[in-house]
């Protein structure tokens with residue numbers, strides 16, 4: 001089938017990250033995908049090699065009815081995260097339908113949540129704005145953690161790639177690309193690797209302090225962008241610097257370049273603990289099977305706290321892992337960060353068991369293909 005996937009970049013990398021992963025997964029299964037995006041800049045580092053079967057187009061091109069009318073028609077329209085399809089694109093599709101040339105299935109791929117409403121809302125229709133198009137219906141497709149949802153993105157070859165992964169070899173080629181933070185300890189060969197992808201968590205200084213004062217060395221691999229800026233802001237602030245990096249000097253810090261999406265997976269597989277954020281990387285952390293702490297995308301009205309708790313319930317997280325998440329996501333005066341070294345083995349077990357359960361369910365693209373075939 002041919003797919004038109006639309007993506008509007010609001011902020012950060014999750015919109016384009018999810019849209020790209022979906023497009024590439026579909027193409028990997030033989031589907032033809034046009035990905036329309038209003039800001040494709042992140043793809044230059046996320047997926048520099050592109051993907052056979054995925055054509056990236058500028059959103060602005062979809063406003064050109066003549067251009068769209070000249071393209072081959074498609075079988076499925078996907079608007080990611082409620083971005084409305086351009087009226088011009090819908091109009092071009094409507095004339096095609098009026099001429100009896102196909103009728104696309106129109107979907108809205110929603111945000112990921114473990115909350116109960118997802119099972120209730122998944123696969124519900126709603127009257128589409130371009131009513132005569134697509135049978136007048138647009139379908140809500142919700143990713144999720146249970147069989148009554150649309151599932152989680154997981155490429156069919158993921159397990160194989162993971163099993164063949166050579167962590168020491170991958171880390172050796174990464175090393176020359178790292179930028180060492182001179183205010184931290186020198187990287188120790190035997191250090192535990194921890195990756196950090198976050199916004200500005202209130203407990204970041206506490207984490208640095210704990211790792212620095214631990215019994216054993218840690219090498220913190222800090223992702224490019226906000227995580228790097230957040231760590232540097234703590235180190236630059238003399239007060240919190242003194243409070244954070246003043247112990248046994250067990251913590252070394254390196255800054256990563258922007259990694260490709262594939263290499264970000266490799267990072268998660270290579271580390272003994274991953275701090276992840278947003279929608280896409282938390283799913284990748286689950287598949288990595290290593291313990292993780294998730295910083296959920298904060299929403300102004302605070303509704304993300306309920307969303308976080310629903311996720312922790314779904315994970316069957318033990319009290320220590322819940323406390324870690326509450327400290328990591330909490331307000332400045334929130335819960336204390338539990339001792340990581342003491343809890344790591346238990347957290348690994350939790351992630352392992354939850355991942356096995358989620359992995360036994362149909363993945364999102366499998367579910368999506370089946371859904372589209374039913375609605376055609």
Ligand SMILES: Cc1cn([C@H]2C[C@H](O)[C@@H](COP(=O)(O)OP(=O)(O)O[C@H]3O[C@@H](C)[C@H](O)[C@@H](O)[C@H]3O)O2)c(=O)[nH]c1=O
Nearest residue numbers: 012013014017223259260261264277278279280281297
């Ligand atoms: C750090 C890093 C990330 N990535 C990728 C992994 C993911 O696909 C993507 C990051 O996306 P996320 O994990 O979702 O986190 P994010 O915080 O960047 O994106 C957020 O965007 C908001 C608009 C959404 O509402 C949030 O739910 C969330 O998705 O970037 C790389 O490819 N290379 C890297 O070096």
